[in-house]
Amino acid sequence: MECKRVRKEFKVVGMRGYGAFSDFQREVPLLAQQFLNRASEISNHTETEISLFEPKREENHLEGHFYAGLLVQKPAIQVPPGMEYIEVSQEFITIRGKITNISSLHTELMKWAVEQGHKRNIESYIIETYHPMENDVEDVEIYLPILS
Template identity: 50%
Template sequence: MNAEKMKKTLRVIGIKGEGSFTDFSTEVPKLALQFLERLHEIEAKPGPEIALYEPKRDRDHLEGIYYVGIVVDEFPTEVPVGMEYIELDEEYVTAKGNVQQIGDLHNALLKWTDDQGYKRKPDSYIVETYHPLETGEEEVAIYLPILI
């Protein structure tokens, strides 16, 4: 895994979801499919698919919010009904890998973050962007916000 620290601005148009953290692995993809069915409503040129996740604070924090959507290049002139525009401007640690190994990638990035002495920013979204490959597989980039 190649990990790095970077400052990144992400502009997102997406749909908000919420529920139990234990259900995110099934509920997020369902909401993403609903979002993709409405992609034609967005005037901005669509970039990669993206998901934003509220971080789990502790074991008693059972429910959270998430967004699914796309990255856009600039502030949209119009946001479709039921969607939101979110702009994130954070310092992140990031790594890319095969979406099939997303859990292992998260764990490796968390370990790398700790090994480098970075502290996670507990009130900022965890970000994943999804990138189809020519092989038919999909790559995921994970961005964990850090304190500076």
């Protein structure tokens, strides 16, 4: 698992959710399923699923919002009801691996960030993209926003 720094742009159509950070692990997949049931309503989408997470800014920041959606190839002019178009473009550090190892991937990326002297950008979304692999295994790529 290799960590690296990248400049990346994401164009996303998704549905917004809100809740306790401690419930994101359960709530995000539920919203993603609702969203995927309506994916045919979105024009020019790719097959790449994506989630965007409001970062936890401090210990007392207990609730936040998130999005479950799909990457799109170009800016969305018309968005289906109940969905939003979001664009994010900035510097990230990233790591990719099996979704079953998501916790250790986040830990490894955070450790690498500290070792490399990167400072988190807590004003931008933490992003995860999901990639189907062989044998019903899925890879996740984590993008942690950093200050340039």
